[in-house]
Amino acid sequence: MCYGVAPPIVDTMSTTPGAPTASATPSTSRPGSAGTTADLHPTPTPTPTPTPTPAAKPARRALGWPVRFAVLSLIWGFSFLFIKVGTQGFAPLQVTLGRVVFGALVLLTTLALRRERLPRSGRTWGHLAVAALFLNVLPFSLFAYSELTIPSTLAGICNATSPLWGMALSVVALSEDRPTRRRVAGLGIGFLGVLTVLGAWQGFAGTDLTGTAMALGASLCYPIGWIYVRRTLAGSGPSHLAMSSAQLLLAGAQLAVLTPLFTTAPTSIPLLPLLAVFALGALGTGLAFLLQYGLVDEVGPTTAQMVTYFVPVIATAAGVLLLHEQLSWNTPLGALIILAGAALTQSKPRPRRSPSTRPHPTTD
Numbered sequence: 001m002c003y004g005v006a007p008p009i010v011d012t013m014s015t016t017p018g019a020p021t022a023s024a025t026p027s028t029s030r031p032g033s034a035g036t037t038a039d040l041h042p043t044p045t046p047t048p049t050p051t052p053t054p055a056a057k058p059a060r061r062a063l064g065w066p067v068r069f070a071v072l073s074l075i076w077g078f079s080f081l082f083i084k085v086g087t088q089g090f091a092p093l094q095v096t097l098g099r100v101v102f103g104a105l106v107l108l109t110t111l112a113l114r115r116e117r118l119p120r121s122g123r124t125w126g127h128l129a130v131a132a133l134f135l136n137v138l139p140f141s142l143f144a145y146s147e148l149t150i151p152s153t154l155a156g157i158c159n160a161t162s163p164l165w166g167m168a169l170s171v172v173a174l175s176e177d178r179p180t181r182r183r184v185a186g187l188g189i190g191f192l193g194v195l196t197v198l199g200a201w202q203g204f205a206g207t208d209l210t211g212t213a214m215a216l217g218a219s220l221c222y223p224i225g226w227i228y229v230r231r232t233l234a235g236s237g238p239s240h241l242a243m244s245s246a247q248l249l250l251a252g253a254q255l256a257v258l259t260p261l262f263t264t265a266p267t268s269i270p271l272l273p274l275l276a277v278f279a280l281g282a283l284g285t286g287l288a289f290l291l292q293y294g295l296v297d298e299v300g301p302t303t304a305q306m307v308t309y310f311v312p313v314i315a316t317a318a319g320v321l322l323l324h325e326q327l328s329w330n331t332p333l334g335a336l337i338i339l340a341g342a343a344l345t346q347s348k349p350r351p352r353r354s355p356s357t358r359p360h361p362t363t364d
Helices: 007-014 033-040 065-086 092-113 121-145 152-159 160-175 180-200 209-232 241-263 271-298 301-309 311-322 330-345
Strands: none
Touching: 033 180, 065 092, 065 121, 065 152, 065 271, 092 121, 092 241, 092 271, 121 152, 121 160, 121 209, 152 160, 152 180, 152 209, 152 311, 152 330, 160 180, 160 330, 180 330, 209 301, 241 271, 271 301, 301 311, 301 330, 311 330
């Protein structure tokens, strides 16, 4: 998952057990309904042989999943560049507010076109308000503040530490997620990569520790939010699209209160930062959600979450080529170490084969 740019509830609900539903409309075919008529007529009557109904074919998509996978990787990778450009014309909280508003507009429009409704339960809205805080308001704001003092390349690499934080937290918060030696090793390797990126052997010289801490704190917010969602909203009735739309609405409401308290209205609205904020919200938050859940539905969460490993690579390339950010040798090396550790923390233990399934020795 895109742990950083979403990212939004996009990065949230993907960790909830079960695949996302394509539609909130229940199926009209109900198993077992064929016997209801016979119950009303005690006299046995011949029952016609039912004609087998062919399985419904999934809707054919205009673009194949590898193309959509590549587009999602590019969108999330460029999001850190969009943040950097946006903060050149607006305050960090204003960038975050615009991001959430534009993202919510995309999701709400899609919700209306699909004729779905927002959640009705007050309990669901209450839990979504907490999710909005940890999955949108805090991480989006912290990334925006961090990029005032650190390069977008470093922010993108810090974003890749979310699986490491998730592994560390899951040991305590999720009893069903037992650590293995491989995953614990991945945790240690990943944080060794963080020290490599920061140049720990040089005493962190040349690195803004406050900005880096903000970026790492932003990546920590995502697994906190995911764990909360798994504990409180897993298996809820509304669709992922409905709950994500409601979450962004709540994030927008929270930011609408906070932003005027800590910022002043901009004296001008520069075009390039405005376009960056629009792209950050409409593409990186709104469209990315739709792409991600389409991928999860089509190829499964394991393949879909592989996009996480491409995001820091694209973020680094975009920052160096387009923003001319400096890149020392330890930054890409540390990023590779982080990704290797993150991959180990996501590995699943192989199921043990029972004795009955083991091959029996053959005799000549």
